[in-house]
Amino acid sequence: MKLAKSANQTQSKLRSGILQPDKKSVLLVIHLQNDFCPGGALAVEGGDQVIPIANALIRFFATEGFGIVATRDWHPENHCSFKEQGGPWPSHCIQGSRGSQFHPDLKMPPGTLIVSGATNFRKEAHSGFDGTSLEDRLEDLGGQTLFVIGLATDYCVKQTVLDACKLGFRVVVVEDGVCGIDAEPGDSQKELQEALEKADLRNFEKRDPATLSGGQRARVSLLRSMLAEPSALLLDEPFSKLDQELKDQIRPFVFKTIKNMNIPALIVSHDHRDFPQGKTNNIAKRENSHVG
Numbered sequence: 001m002k003l004a005k006s007a008n009q010t011q012s013k014l015r016s017g018i019l020q021p022d023k024k025s026v027l028l029v030i031h032l033q034n035d036f037c038p039g040g041a042l043a044v045e046g047g048d049q050v051i052p053i054a055n056a057l058i059r060f061f062a063t064e065g066f067g068i069v070a071t072r073d074w075h076p077e078n079h080c081s082f083k084e085q086g087g088p089w090p091s092h093c094i095q096g097s098r099g100s101q102f103h104p105d106l107k108m109p110p111g112t113l114i115v116s117g118a119t120n121f122r123k124e125a126h127s128g129f130d131g132t133s134l135e136d137r138l139e140d141l142g143g144q145t146l147f148v149i150g151l152a153t154d155y156c157v158k159q160t161v162l163d164a165c166k167l168g169f170r171v172v173v174v175e176d177g178v179c180g181i182d183a184e185p186g187d188s189q190k191e192l193q194e195a196l197e198k199a200d201l202r203n204f205e206k207r208d209p210a211t212l213s214g215g216q217r218a219r220v221s222l223l224r225s226m227l228a229e230p231s232a233l234l235l236d237e238p239f240s241k242l243d244q245e246l247k248d249q250i251r252p253f254v255f256k257t258i259k260n261m262n263i264p265a266l267i268v269s270h271d272h273r274d275f276p277q278g279k280t281n282n283i284a285k286r287e288n289s290h291v292g
Contacts, residue, residue, distance in 0.1 A: 030150025035099030149177030
């Protein structure tokens with residue numbers, strides 16, 4: 001009954017306009033495969049509960065003629081992420097296996113574009129954009145806004161969404177249409193809330209990005225960069241759009257995150273306070289000066 005209720009709520013939101021896809025919208029279905037659902041090799045608890053919500057959205061997008069793209073993990077047998085190869089995960093979603101197939105209850109229409117990821121056995125990839133044709137497929141469909149559903153919130157969904165934002169897509173994550181691994185109960189929601197609180201954006205998770213102020217957008221941009229786990233950072237006037245109180249709050253978060261990630265970072269700023277005090281081995285600074 002809970003599943004049916006959730007699916008009906010999704011349909012109601014579509015009819016009422018609370019969810020507002022249009023011809024420039026694409027439904028992005030992430031990794032709704034057997035191995036990520038109960039009974040699979042790397043099952044997300046309750047992962048199959050998003051299927052009715054996914055089907056409601058798929059029906060709507062298909063009926064309206066809007067784009068639908070599905071991503072899938074498509075590993076070679078000797079993928080580096082598998083425990084047998086020294087990685088963290090059990091073997092899963094091996095190319096052509098039952099586990100790699102989409103869940104049998106998922107009702108994707110014929111001709112749905114499918115993008116396969118993590119096909120390079122030497123490289124682990126969580127984002128649907130990493131080493132794939134996803135960006136090109138979305139551009140072919142004229143997609144500007146992505147409605148995202150799938151598994152798992154704290155890995156593949158998260159990284160795909162972050163990359164989509166970096167590429168300039170507007171992203172709507174359908175809350176009832178995603179589910180996390182949650183190594184500890186509530187990890188997925190906790191990670192989101194902690195990140196929002198650090199940027200003074202508590203309770204902003206359901207806000208339309210178009211309604212955010214310039215300062216709020218700057219904070220979201222900083223968070224996006226931090227959470228994407230980059231190999232290096234270039235921060236050009238990163239705090240310039242924030243008021244002084246927020247600058248004092250965000251700076252330590254950024255400096256600490258860079259230090260903890262142990263990645264090289266270059267900060268460019270007119271304000272000497274935008275640089276960490278004391279000795280830092282991995283943060284370079286360039287202080288701009290005006291020429292009169």
